[in-house]
Amino acid sequence: MRSPENVIEIRRLFDRELREQARPDGPGVRVERVGPVVRQTGGPDDWNGVVWSDPGLDAAGADAAIAAQIEHCTALGLPDFEWKLYDHDSPADLGERLRAAGFVAEEPETLLVAPAEALAGPAELPGGVSLRPVTDAAGAELMAWAHERAFSTDGRRLLHQVVKRLEEAPEEFVAVMAVDGDGEPVCSGRMELYPGTGFAGLWGGGTVTDWRGKGVYRALVAYRARIAAERGYRYLQVDATDMSAPILRRLGFLELGTTTPYVYRPAR
Numbered sequence: 001m002r003s004p005e006n007v008i009e010i011r012r013l014f015d016r017e018l019r020e021q022a023r024p025d026g027p028g029v030r031v032e033r034v035g036p037v038v039r040q041t042g043g044p045d046d047w048n049g050v051v052w053s054d055p056g057l058d059a060a061g062a063d064a065a066i067a068a069q070i071e072h073c074t075a076l077g078l079p080d081f082e083w084k085l086y087d088h089d090s091p092a093d094l095g096e097r098l099r100a101a102g103f104v105a106e107e108p109e110t111l112l113v114a115p116a117e118a119l120a121g122p123a124e125l126p127g128g129v130s131l132r133p134v135t136d137a138a139g140a141e142l143m144a145w146a147h148e149r150a151f152s153t154d155g156r157r158l159l160h161q162v163v164k165r166l167e168e169a170p171e172e173f174v175a176v177m178a179v180d181g182d183g184e185p186v187c188s189g190r191m192e193l194y195p196g197t198g199f200a201g202l203w204g205g206g207t208v209t210d211w212r213g214k215g216v217y218r219a220l221v222a223y224r225a226r227i228a229a230e231r232g233y234r235y236l237q238v239d240a241t242d243m244s245a246p247i248l249r250r251l252g253f254l255e256l257g258t259t260t261p262y263v264y265r266p267a268r
Contacts, residue, residue: 010113011088011256014237017197019052025192026161027168034072037065041076045160048073049082057090059097066101074266083262086111095260103262109239112253116200116228116236119251123222125178126214129186131223134175137163143177146185150206158204162190174227178207178216186211189220191228198234200224205244217247 022038024031029042036054040047050069057065066083073081083098091097099105125131134143140162144155165173172195178187189205202224207217225236239259240248249255 007254007256010235010254011111014111014113014199014256015052015086018194018199018201018237021197022051023194023196026165028164034068035065036061037069039069039072041072041078044077044079045157047082047161048076048078048080049084051084053089053094055090057094059091059093062091062094062097063101066097066103070101070264070266073264077266079265081264081266083264085260085262087258087260095262098262101264103264106261106263107241108258108260109241110245111256111259112238112240112245112248113199113235113256114248114251114253116225116233119222119225119236120229121222123219124215125219126211126216128181129178129211129214129216131219132177132179134162134177134188134190135166135170137166139177140166140175142179142185143175143188143190146177146188146208147204147206149185149208150187174224176220176223178211178220180211187216187220189217189224191224193228193231193233199237200228200231200233200235202236202238217244218251221248221251 020038022031024040025047029040029046031038031040036057037050038052039050042048083103085095095105134140140159143162144159147158148155162175172193174191176189177185179185187207190203192201192203205217205220228236238248
């Protein structure tokens, strides 16, 4: 799993199955290949953006593709539109071209992958903490609250997405919380299952400050890994922040590269 050959092989598989052949990540959204890019668009609370660009994209083609995506998202009236750039994408200066066109680079994340079965063992939780699956709107509200407490961000978009996934595609989505003895959520995470691929994606995983470093995050990884392995998914994939990447590396995740969200927000 850790050889350079494996890194290249798994990254090629990831690019093909989850990017070039991307599927909608929920009902009501559309994935389409338009010239040299694959993009997803939906409503204002959905994730909208470019997930893949042709490896043969050159400078002139990149500028034309960027302009076309800006025109597309502006015409739809989307509040923001993301170009998800990976460090192995072409051309080498694609990030600079995105910035020149008005996209803003957010913090880069590390693309990590690990065998689901290897991480599916038991994980010890601190005393008084238990795991609770999220299966309805009430659970989704608690999950959004946990997200707000962990990341100090507005959880309304997450709430909308979780409720929508639970109602319309529960077989492709897993959500879980860790709660303390009083029933308050201290950590939450979700998993997207990608049918027809070997991958399941881990998202979220934020832990409130007082509970960090006590194994709660690792327990949520193991919980989701067990479900992924039971359903036949070979790999777990994570776009990891600087906070979670060291934990995931210690668990055995392999780094495939970095990814940077470039976000375009049309002027109002």
